[in-house]
Amino acid sequence: MTHAPAHDTVSSPFEGILPGAPLPYFLRNGEGEKSIVFDTVFDILLSADETEGQYGAFTTIGPKGDRIPAHQHPTTHEIFYVVEGAVGLWLDDQADYHEKRVLEAGDFAFVPKGIVHAYQNLATSKIFGVGTGGFERFFHGIGTPTDSAEIPTRPYIPPFEQMLAAGQKYGTVFLPEFSFRD
Structure with a gap:
């Protein structure tokens, strides 16, 4: 049985993939709501619709590339857990905390709301x-839908x-003029 997502009363390319309500469900590897953003696939596995607004979960898979632009989320906390590969992560509270780390498979990072960051x-x-x-729906808002779980050509x-x-x-403030302390 499929359920129309609670977030959208208009038909969407993602309709019926997730239940749209706090119901048990399973996804196989590569299933979920997928969008391409630049050269990366973002796959929403769990949305605010299923968690009564508490949190959303997603994966990204992308090639070696450029650093994404500095940005912050005034109301969103975010975690990064590297499943495969290596990711550079820059964090700055615009006061006294400035950090750059390389995260490898198995490494974790927490980015509280308001922290300027890029990866x-x-x-x-x-x-x-x-x-x-x-927040997870930001990736649909900024991207384009895809059925493929592969890195786009x-x-x-x-x-x-x-x-x-x-x-x-979706509460993302882009800061193109921001300069991290490398």
């Missing part, structure tokens, strides 16, 4: 992430307007 895949990497409920470059709209809707 970079230093090799082909898979990350498991969890964020405050609702053609990246999806979102128009700037799409990035800004997704940021406003």
Whole structure:
């Protein structure tokens, strides 16, 4: 039995993949709500709809690449757990905490709300992430739907307007002028 997602009354390409309510379910490897953002596949495994707004869970898989732009989430806590590969992670509280770490398979990081951060895949990497409920849909807002769990051969470059709209809707503030202490 499929359930229409509670987050959207209009048909979406993701309709019926997740239950849309706090019901038990299982996903096989590669199943979930997938979107391409640049050269990375984001796969939502659990959304705020299933957790009554508490949290969402997702994976990313992408190739070695450039650091994503500095940004912060005013209301979202986020975790990074590296499943495969290696990821550079920059954190800055804009006061006295400045940190850059390389996370390898099995390493974990917590990014509290309000912390400026960015990451970079230093090799082909898979990350498991969890964020405050609702944030997970940011990846759909900024990306384009896909059925493939594979790293895309053609990246999806979102128009700037799409990035800004997704940021406003899902609580992401882009800070293109921010400079991390490397």
